[in-house]
Amino acid sequence: SAVISQKPSRDICQRGTSLTIQCQVDSQVTMMFWYRQQPGQSLTLIATANQGSEATYESGFVIDKFPISRPNLTFSTLTVSNMSPEDSSIYLCSVGGQGGTTNEKLFFGSGTQLSVL
Amino acid sequence: SQQGEEDPQALSIQEGENATMNCSYKTSINNLQWYRQNSGRGLVHLILIRSNEREKHSGRLRVTLDTSKKSSSLLITASRAADTASYFCATGAGGYNKLIFGAGTRLAVHP
Numbered sequence: 001s002a003v004i005s006q007k008p009s010r011d012i013c014q015r016g017t018s019l020t021i022q023c024q025v026d027s028q029v030t031m032m033f034w035y036r037q038q039p040g041q042s043l044t045l046i047a048t049a050n051q052g053s054e055a056t057y058e059s060g061f062v063i064d065k066f067p068i069s070r071p072n073l074t075f076s077t078l079t080v081s082n083m084s085p086e087d088s089s090i091y092l093c094s095v096g097g098q099g100g101t102t103n104e105k106l107f108f109g110s111g112t113q114l115s116v117l
Numbered sequence: 118s119q120q121g122e123e124d125p126q127a128l129s130i131q132e133g134e135n136a137t138m139n140c141s142y143k144t145s146i147n148n149l150q151w152y153r154q155n156s157g158r159g160l161v162h163l164i165l166i167r168s169n170e171r172e173k174h175s176g177r178l179r180v181t182l183d184t185s186k187k188s189s190s191l192l193i194t195a196s197r198a199a200d201t202a203s204y205f206c207a208t209g210a211g212g213y214n215k216l217i218f219g220a221g222t223r224l225a226v227h228p
Contacts, residue, residue: 004159006159033215037157041220042205042218042219042220042221043160043205043218044218045215045216048215058215090157090158092159092160094160103209103215103216104148104150104165104209105150105162105165106150106152106160106162106207106216107162108159108160108161109159110158110159111157111158111159113157
């Protein structure tokens, strides 16, 4: 299993500003995933973050808007840049089972509830 | 969209009743997983069923998978108020491939 600490748990931000979300795992993992969950919706994968390489972004998400860092095997950050009200969502980090090497049995952080005014 | 569809979108039952949620998907899969989310927070993994399995049990949970119909169901027996949450299915193609989450079912269990 993996225990994931994600912070902040919630924030209210002004339009045009940026917010960095941190995700700390209690063990070394190969891949970390960042998801967005818009109000009342399901989860959409933003990107997959591997240590030592650039993150892989899904269609509709770009690095300029959602820059990701992965400085080591236990930590990652997601920045939501130049925010607009449409960015109001829950952002979740997760890791896969078996040291983050598979997509089975994902472990999730508690999420960051972001509201943009 | 390759996301799975779940039905019903919302389900309201009394404690002690059974709750059944269904999930359909579009692509070939290696596994199908069910997750639970309380009040918009982090998801918790409940159960995984592989493409070569037809049924799996875990405590009060029973999952079935029909790959010919590309569908799965999650049954929660003898429901409790504490089962109130959103339930999501997610399909994976194995390895590093991303999970695709369904739309979710909001379950409300009334005392």
